[in-house]
Amino acid sequence: MAQRLEERILEYVKQHAAEGDPQSVVDHIDKYCSQKEWAMHVGDEKGLILDQVVKETNPTIVLELGTYCGYSATRIARLLKPGSRLLTVEMNPENAAVAKQMIQFAGVQDKVEILEGSTEVIIPSLKTKYGVDRVDFVFIDHFSERYTADTKLLEECQLIKKGSVLLADNVVFPGAPDFLEYVRTCGRYDCTYYPSHLEYSDKLDALEKAVFKGP
Numbered sequence: 001m002a003q004r005l006e007e008r009i010l011e012y013v014k015q016h017a018a019e020g021d022p023q024s025v026v027d028h029i030d031k032y033c034s035q036k037e038w039a040m041h042v043g044d045e046k047g048l049i050l051d052q053v054v055k056e057t058n059p060t061i062v063l064e065l066g067t068y069c070g071y072s073a074t075r076i077a078r079l080l081k082p083g084s085r086l087l088t089v090e091m092n093p094e095n096a097a098v099a100k101q102m103i104q105f106a107g108v109q110d111k112v113e114i115l116e117g118s119t120e121v122i123i124p125s126l127k128t129k130y131g132v133d134r135v136d137f138v139f140i141d142h143f144s145e146r147y148t149a150d151t152k153l154l155e156e157c158q159l160i161k162k163g164s165v166l167l168a169d170n171v172v173f174p175g176a177p178d179f180l181e182y183v184r185t186c187g188r189y190d191c192t193y194y195p196s197h198l199e200y201s202d203k204l205d206a207l208e209k210a211v212f213k214g215p
């Protein structure tokens with residue numbers, strides 16, 4: 001029995017999912033976390049909303065804040081067109097190690113790069129260190145206390161342009177009230193609220209989409 005929850009999830013996927021099949025990896029993580037042990041992946045219900053927003057955005061460069069085990073990185077990467085990239089930031093090295101293996105098993109490693117460290121350090125280095133000019137889509141799913149600061153950082157670093165899409169998880173539970181207040185009132189975003197439920201639970205939660213209108 002693997003010591004950590006995240007390692008048990010990875011083990012289950014390796015033993016039961018189809019290698020190289022991202023949908024199978026996503027389905028098996030959902031199966032494990034709904035039947036055996038809860039974990040904080042965006043999950044299948046909110047995941048369908050994430051899929052829809054990714055499809056309508058059709059992004060070339062994706063930034064994800066909060067990799068965890070790689071569930072949403074796998075979910076997003078499976079929808080990306082050839083030549084597009086997903087950069088995902090994870091500050092917990094043990095989670096990053098699990099996510100690397102999960103992403104490799106799913107066969108999406110050519111599209112996904114895991115950046116280990118904190119968002120406040122990595123975001124300002126994206127242009128210089130990772131050759132990023134602009135990001136088309138940002139999935140915000142790390143710590144709700146960092147959502148607003150990191151959104152402002154993306155603006156200040158000129159990493160988002162007119163039309164860039166931010167999609168934030170957990171705006172109801174655990175909740176990101178200051179983020180909602182900021183994107184809805186600062187005048188630079190067109191916002192859409194997607195009510196849903198907390199992953200593997202009947203508690204209410206929601207995603208907020210904020211489309212940047214330009215500086």
Ligand SMILES: O=c1[nH]cnc2c(O)cc(-c3ccc(F)cc3)cc12
Pocket residue numbers: 040041042066141142143144169170173174198199
């Ligand atoms: O910390 C989190 N980061 C990203 N996503 C999360 C997420 O989807 C759910 C939760 C969470 C939900 C219920 C609970 F009782 C305790 C934590 C945390 C995070």
Ligand SMILES: [Mg+2]
Pocket residue numbers: 040041042141169170
């Ligand atoms: Mg979340």
